[in-house]
Each structure stands twice: as structure tokens, then as C-alpha cells.
Amino acid sequence: MIAKQKEITDILNKRDIRPSYIRIRVYDYLYRDKVHPNVDTIYKNLSEEIPTLSKTTVYNTLKLLTDKDLVRAININDNEMRYEAIRNDHGHFKCDKCKTIYDIPMDMNIKLPKEMKGSRIDERQFLVSGVCNNCNQ
Amino acid sequence: MIAKQKEITDILNKRDIRPSYIRIRVYDYLYRDKVHPNVDTIYKNLSEEIPTLSKTTVYNTLKLLTDKDLVRAININDNEMRYEAIRNDHGHFKCDKCKTIYDIPMDMNIKLPKEMKGSRIDERQFLVSGVCNNCNQ
DNA sequence: GTCTATGCAAAGCTTTTGCAGGAGA
DNA sequence: TCTCCTGCAAAAGCTTTGCATAGAC
Numbered sequence: 001m002i003a004k005q006k007e008i009t010d011i012l013n014k015r016d017i018r019p020s021y022i023r024i025r026v027y028d029y030l031y032r033d034k035v036h037p038n039v040d041t042i043y044k045n046l047s048e049e050i051p052t053l054s055k056t057t058v059y060n061t062l063k064l065l066t067d068k069d070l071v072r073a074i075n076i077n078d079n080e081m082r083y084e085a086i087r088n089d090h091g092h093f094k095c096d097k098c099k100t101i102y103d104i105p106m107d108m109n110i111k112l113p114k115e116m117k118g119s120r121i122d123e124r125q126f127l128v129s130g131v132c133n134n135c136n137q
Numbered sequence: 138m139i140a141k142q143k144e145i146t147d148i149l150n151k152r153d154i155r156p157s158y159i160r161i162r163v164y165d166y167l168y169r170d171k172v173h174p175n176v177d178t179i180y181k182n183l184s185e186e187i188p189t190l191s192k193t194t195v196y197n198t199l200k201l202l203t204d205k206d207l208v209r210a211i212n213i214n215d216n217e218m219r220y221e222a223i224r225n226d227h228g229h230f231k232c233d234k235c236k237t238i239y240d241i242p243m244d245m246n247i248k249l250p251k252e253m254k255g256s257r258i259d260e261r262q263f264l265v266s267g268v269c270n271n272c273n274q
Numbered sequence: 275g276t277c278t279a280t281g282c283a284a285a286g287c288t289t290t291t292g293c294a295g296g297a298g299a
Numbered sequence: 300t301c302t303c304c305t306g307c308a309a310a311a312g313c314t315t316t317g318c319a320t321a322g323a324c
Contacts, residue, residue, distance in 0.1 A: 118270035133255035
């Protein structure tokens with residue numbers, strides 16, 4: 001089920017993350033399935049093949065990957081986080097009906113107002129919500 | 138403490154919201170103080186003058202105002218919501234150190250990719266996080 | 275053998291729900 | 300009187316913490 005185990009191992013190593021099996025699987029899942037899952041979805045999917053997996057470990061792993069800038073946590077006015085492997089910049093469209101989050105290619109450059117000069121931008125997110133074309137019929 | 142009680146009463150009436158004292162005060166607080174407070178901050182501030190206020194009522198009121206499109210709930214990778222009175226479109230910059238959220242004037246227009254044609258956009262948010270110039274020294 | 279990863283159970287927090295009392299029309 | 304606003308208490312749901320065990324080097 002792991003697309004390119006070697007490749008992912010290298011990515012983790014580069015960030016000083018020991019490539020344990022679970023870490024590889026979590027990152028692989030986010031890397032392949034671009035579905036912006038919540039913790040529970042990740043947990044349930046991986047549990048099928050890793051029966052001993054615990055949700056705590058999923059949380060731990062996601063925190064680690066997020067701290068190392070391999071994964072982004074996003075929250076679109078919900079009480080739960082969604083996760084994705086970081087790739088190039090893009091925005092997100094969340095359908096309020098089916099709860100799917102779609103990627104939107106876009107220019108994420110932003111110019112801060114001059115009174116905020118000297119600020120450091122670490123992360124940028126463009127979030128759009130509404131009803132997707134599949135549900136809007 | 139209420140800037141323009143009559144004005145706010147009119148705004149609420151226009152949206153079919155009965156202008157109870159608490160509703161006026163909650164909306165007035167968001168309308169004047171552009172600090173993007175969380176529920177607890179709203180609750181504590183208003184409690185000083187409304188000692189019997191309960192947090193449930195703050196939640197109820199915010200939900201009502203949000204449903205009626207007078208207030209926007211935003212969440213920048215946190216476990217708690219922040220609220221603001223809806224004005225013209227703008228983005229938000231959240232300082233990870235002092236937790237302040239600043240408004241950023243910007244063009245919020247966005248073009249959906251063609252495979253998403255037919256979708257309806259209800260809401261758009263541009264969220265940037267990092268360290269503000271006050272903390273970044 | 276030591277250090278780190280994993281996982282269970284419990285705690286912590288924000289938000290929601292159920293329901294009863296109270297205010298306003 | 301009748302509606303619905305308010306608020307207490309409890310529940311719910313996501314996430315974090317503490318600690319013990321398992322596993323890797």
C-alpha cells in the first residue's frame with residue numbers, strides 16, 4: 001500500500017525524523033490521498049492494516065510532522081483539524097454539505113500593510129467555503 | 138459603553154434578530170473592539186457589566202449572529218474560535234507569539250478552477266500566521 | 275543497555291445539548 | 300398568556316498529558 005517507501009524514508013530522514021513504520025504510513029497516507037482527512041479518518045484507515053495503532057500515536061505523529069513542516073494542519077471553521085502533506089502553495093475550498101476539501105491552485109503571495117513591516121510570515125492559507133458543484137444541483 | 142445603541146438595534150432588526158440587551162452588547166463589543174476575541178474574552182469583558190451573563194448565552198448569541206451573517210467565526214489553527222463583526226472583506230494575520238489577530242486589507246476575489254464550475258462560494262478567508270513586528274525584535 | 279516510539283487511560287478544553295426559570299410583548 | 304431569551308448543569312467531542320511497555324540501535 002506504500003507507494004514509494006524509499007522516497008518517503010528519504011524525506012523523513014532529511015528532516016531528522018526517524019522513519020518508523022507508523023510515521024512512514026501516516027505521511028504516505030497524506031502524501032497519496034489528497035483528501036485532507038481528520039485524525040479519525042487517518043486512524044481508521046491505517047488501523048485496518050495496523051491493528052495495534054492508537055489514536056494517540058496518530059496525534060503524536062501528526063504533531064511531529066507538522067512541527068517539521070512536512071504536514072500542514074488546517075481548520076475551516078470546524079472543531080476538528082484536517083491534515084495534508086505540504087506541497088506547493090494552494091488554497092482550499094470546503095463544501096459545507098459533503099465536507100470535502102478541494103485544493104484550489106492560486107497565487108498565495110500577499111503584501112502586508114506598511115504598519116506591519118518587520119513581521120515574519122510563516123504560513124498562509126486561503127480558505128473558501130460554500131457548496132461544491134457536485135452537491136449544488 | 139454602547140457606542141450607538143440605536144444604530145445597532147436597527148442592524149439587528151434588519152436581520153430579524155430581536156434586539157435584546159445581551160445581543161446588542163455582544164454585537165456592540167465585536168463592532169467596536171476589532172480584536173477578534175475568543176468566547177472567553179467576550180464573556181469576561183461583558184460579565185463585568187452583566188454579572189448574570191452565562192457563557193452559554195454568549196455561545197447562543199454568537200451562533201445566532203453568525204447564522205444571520207452579522208458575525209464571522211474564524212479559526213487559525215487553534216482549538217478555539219475567534220469572532221468579528223463582518224465588515225468589508227479583508228484577510229487576517231495571526232501572531233503566534235502574542236496571539237493577536239490583525240486585519241489585512243486585500244482583494245479577496247478568487248477564481249475557482251474550471252472543474253469546479255457550478256460551485257457556490259459562501260465565504261472566503263485569507264489567513265496568515267507568523268510573528269508580528271511588535272514581537273519580532 | 276539506553277534511548278526513543280508506541281499506546282492505554284485519564285484529564286483538559288471548547289462547544290453543544292437538555293431543560294427549567296424568567297423576561298418581554 | 301405565550302413566546303422565546305437566558306442560564307445552569309451535564310454531556311459530547313477533539314486533543315493533550317502521564318506513564319508504562321515495547322521496540323530500535
